[in-house]
Amino acid sequence: MKFVVFGSLGWAGSRHVNALVEMGHEIVALVDPGAGCAAQAAKVGARACASIDDLDFDSFEAATLALPPHLHPLLTRRLALAGKHVMCEKPMAPDTAEALSLVEFAKSVPVTIMPGYLLxxxxxxxxxxxxxxxxxxxxxxxxxxxxxxxxxxxxxxxxxxxxxxxxxxxxxxxxxxxxxxxxxxxxxxxxxxxxxxxxxxxxxxxxxxxxxxxxxxxxxxxxxxxxxxxxxxxxxxxxxxxxxxxxxxxxxxxxxxxxxxxxxxxxxxxxxxxxxxIKELEHFVDAIETGSPLWVTVEDNYDVxxxxxxxxxxxxxxxxxxxxxxx
Ligand SMILES: NC(=O)c1ccc[n+]([C@@H]2O[C@H](COP(=O)([O-])OP(=O)(O)OC[C@H]3O[C@@H](n4cnc5c(N)ncnc54)[C@H](O)[C@@H]3O)[C@@H](O)[C@H]2O)c1
Structure with a gap:
């Protein structure tokens, strides 16, 4: 599957990158405004982007987000509305009201949105x-x-x-x-x-x-x-x-x-x-490919x-x- 990783230089995002590489998925772009993004992208054969606006939306099918949490809802929405599957780190939103509104949003789009409760x-x-x-x-x-x-x-x-x-x-x-x-x-x-x-x-x-x-x-x-x-x-x-x-x-x-x-x-x-x-992303990809139910949902994120x-x-x-x- 073709992926984009947001927040690729961070603690969690760099682990998403390594896991996807080990799993043999193609990473088409890394999105992180941090200084090391170009070097990181070169290593995995991806494009380096400073922002979502620099992405070619025709080039990927799924994205992972690992950002300061206040950035998660808007990017989840933009990606899902463009038909991309999203694995978003926990918490999916900075507060409960936004977490609840994401529950309704997730029901309205025909893509898989999974929160990152990897346990x-x-x-x-x-x-x-x-x-x-x-x-x-x-x-x-x-x-x-x-x-x-x-x-x-x-x-x-x-x-x-x-x-x-x-x-x-x-x-x-x-x-x-x-x-x-x-x-x-x-x-x-x-x-x-x-x-x-x-x-x-x-x-x-x-x-x-x-x-x-x-x-x-x-x-x-x-x-x-x-x-x-x-x-x-x-x-x-x-x-x-x-x-x-x-x-x-x-x-x-x-x-x-x-x-x-x-x-x-x-x-x-x-x-x-x-x-x-890897276990988390295997489940995410399996849910996308087979339509099997997610083990953790946007609603579970709201509950917590x-x-x-x-x-x-x-x-x-x-x-x-x-x-x-x-x-
Ligand atoms: N599942 C887990 O076990 C686990 C562990 C750690 C963190 N997390 C979650 O992952 C998320 C990120 O945490 P972290 O510890 O990796 O943070 P971090 O500060 O290490 O990394 C965040 C990264 O996001 C980048 N960034 C900032 N604004 C951006 C933007 N607009 N577009 C793209 N990239 C941007 C930063 O440059 C940075 O590299 C948080 O929600 C956190 O709770 C989950």
Missing amino acids: RTNPHIRGFLDALRGMGKVRRVHISTNVRKPSMAGWRSEPIIGGALLVNAIHQLDLATWFVGENLLPRFAQLDNVHFEAPTEDLFFTSLVSPSGVTATVLSSWSPNPPICDDGLMITDAGRLRIEAETDEGSIILTGTGYRKNGEYIALPGVVGVNQF QKLIDDCRAAAIAPAGRVAKRVA
Whole structure:
């Protein structure tokens, strides 16, 4: 398939480029105003463009977007209206109202629009969920990420579009909703600066409850010295995702090679070292080519952006930030 990658020089966009190259897809253009775009494009045989306006719209079928989130909605719309399939990184919009309007928009266009919640397509997570679903009624889920950050710099700590909640916990809130299979509402939430003096929180914690009484707790922390343990899944160059759950038939914990169910270690084949971006893009292409249903939808993106709003509204003492370290 012929692709264009937007934000190709960034953390996520460069991974889209590498994944597409490894998968053997043709990248016809890279769109990034950054200085290294021409060199990056030359390496993969693509054109370098500073803006969407420089693209030849007849030359590609699909695009991936990995941009500061406020740029996602307009580009998603322009591309989809031109008949291009779009894989847009999470969050698809800077706020819930725009996320909701994208749900209606996605229904109105005959192309595939998929949000980039790559854990939904990760075989390790899918294998864990299959096992969890075979263990009777779920009572409690805990999902946490600890990400190493030497400092808080760039757009990731800017108000509105940054912070540990919107940038990282968004994945865990999506997983919690998916695992529990019901809407979740926060009993309380905490957004604080534990390590860094910064405009947005470096710690997010919430306890959520579903209508049937399932509890899901979510922790997302950015710190210079994250506690890394053996159980869990590496999702960044320096961080750890940990998942544990209790059901009527016991407990289950995500491990580095699969999961541990009631004390028994189960290895999942082919999950160690898996390239999550390749798995995500394989699913995107498969959905386009076969018309099979997406494992994660624009509506799922809205649900998680709405839950983020609910958590902000439920935050206790939001002004009570205590910064112990200056970034
Ligand atoms: N799925 C994941 O695990 C994951 C991980 C990291 C980031 N993300 C998401 O990906 C998106 C980008 O994050 P990042 O960490 O890669 O950011 P980044 O700051 O590293 O990269 C953003 C890139 O966009 C480029 N850019 C800015 N304006 C542009 C425009 N108008 N057209 C084209 N390019 C433009 C910048 O030059 C930069 O290279 C965010 O939505 C983020 O939440 C997802």
